[in-house]
Amino acid sequence: MKKENKTTPPTPKPARDAPVVGSGANGKNTIGDIARLAGVSKKTVSRVLNESPLVRPDTREKVLALMQNVGYVPDPQARGLAFRRSFLIGLVFDNPTAQYIVNLQYGVLDALRGSGFELVVHPCDSKSENYIDGIRRFAQLQKLYGVILVPRVSEDQALAEALREIGCRYVRIASVPLDEHASMVLTHDRHAGTEAADYLESLGHRRIALITGPKRYRSSIERGGGFIDALARRGVELSPELVYEGGYTFESGVAGAEHLLTKHPRPTAIFACNDEMAAGVYKAALRMGLSVPGDLSVIGYDDSPLASQLWPALTTIQLPVRDLGRQAAAMLLAEHWPKSSPQAQAGISVSPHLVVRDSCQPPHS
Template identity: 75%
Template sequence: MTESSSRRRTAAARNPGTAPEPPAVLPGKATINDIARLSGVSKKTVSRVINNSPLVHPETREKVLALMKQYGYTPDPQARGLAFRRSFLIGLIYDNPTAQYIVNMQYGALDALRDSGYELVVHPCDSSREDYIDGVRRFVQQQKLHGVILIPRVSEDEQLATALREIGVRYVRIASVPLDAPASMLVTNDRQAGTEAANYLESLGHRTLGLITGPRRYRSTIERGGGFLDGLGERGIELPADYIFEGGYTFDSGVAGAEYLLAKSPRPTAIFACNDEMAAGVYKAAMRRGLAIPGDLSVVGYDDSPVAAQLWPALTTIHSPTRDIGRQAAQILLADEAAPAPLAPRTVTPQLLVRDSSQRPHP
């Protein structure tokens, strides 16, 4: 044994809680065993640090965290799930044709999960299939998910919510109206936003209007379109049924809806499309007919997706804070299960964002 080795062993004997000087590098990727060895503590103690256990001494916690940072160690969610008999995975389950909506929702959820030790996994599904609930159940059980975020339209399916309750997984439902216990809901108040769109267009002087809705089976269609009709009714305008077109929340359905409405006599001077992709389709149909926006036709969309600002003229739309909705939904799942249940669900309120696609109609 060299003299320097003897001195290190003597120092360690005097200070048993002091770890040996760690090497500059580790061969390969650092593991939890490496961090435990370098910290001079047990693997169980490192696990407690990872999971923010109050049973760890502050100095020990700081030492373990510093070594984790130094060697770039990050715990594997699946391995943690096996060790603690639960998963560190949050699922996002959706059946939605609007890609940007899904992307923004994922960004929001990831904002909340950052540095939490949890990861996000996604599961697209087709809610029109008879076996889709069985598919969701298998996904949740195979991944041993800590919880799931349900977004429209699957969030509106009571049978799916019942199936998740039966297998004992936490979930949060994002929907236009309260559909569940407050602890499991995030409400987006779509009807109020639809009413605001109607009030705005009528205040500009529009009396002949068209409405392009989403699919009838979506609750958001009922709320957004219903709010628009309510707002017009409160201002003395009854929208004829043949001035309402059922779209599919897609660009092509927006084109088809606008072609249908713009062929009417009298022609609408304004169209409210229940999402921005359909509103973009209205632009194309108007261009085909040589109609100027907003000179000949005012257009209002919904969501305030990136396309709204990219269109020319920029689209007046309802700003729905989709990324914030995703963030709040994930936060609900990360909250302490033992905390008192809220008396009311979390809510977000969309707001009208006036840009350049709307103005007073020609006299």
């Protein structure tokens, strides 16, 4: 009787497209399996799941193709495992000039378009005792990716330290360096004040008045300081009685001009440290029967749409506010920007400059 030969059949190899048996419960693939098979980190896989814009397109395609190939269904808890922040950029401000904030938002949105990030705004009152706690809660509750700080809150060192403590990225827009270069966008307000003074004095004005912003705003100090120092270099001393502290509002411009234009002799020119206050100067001059620029030359600051809408059109300092927002947002998104790079060391800045229109002329002799 013949003995039957028994042989063990070879184990069939899985088809190339067959799902890979994972290490998770019930043999399901885990995020770690996907990361191992794709040759990337679990953080990268989590970012792909969260549709993060921080993943390179080729890496995203490779990971997604692998997930589809193995039939991977993500655990809801895996989403955000490695990326614990939202794709939200916060804009924090305490600024009374509405048009400035609107233009700044447009610039931020320019930079965020197509990036997957969105903008959320947080107005605050920096005179409130607990305003820093409020901003901290805002950043934590929204899980903000980063924050853009606008003057005057950008000038508050305690706020910057509070954001560092909770690990929230930030960029500060300010007239002078207040932080490391990679966290600053500079506006050089002092230089702009100098340019306004040089122009008025070159026209022959010697009796010149100044309406500043609030003293607690560094921008106000820099604009006014640059203006006063430049006049002094040209031999024109600005009398303290011709300096009025405004509030960066239209109403404070009216009040400031009404106060200054009662002085004897009356000033022949006024530099207002933003366009809204300059518009207030126009109103006060009209009430008093004075013409611009026949009796009074006026310079503003910002070059907001209001400047070209006034009659006569306002000579003003052009501050590219929209570009400020664009630059600040781009800096936040540059997560892997090495701080030792030439751009980081030099920092980012914008240069305001004088735009001459119709509101100034030489004084009557």
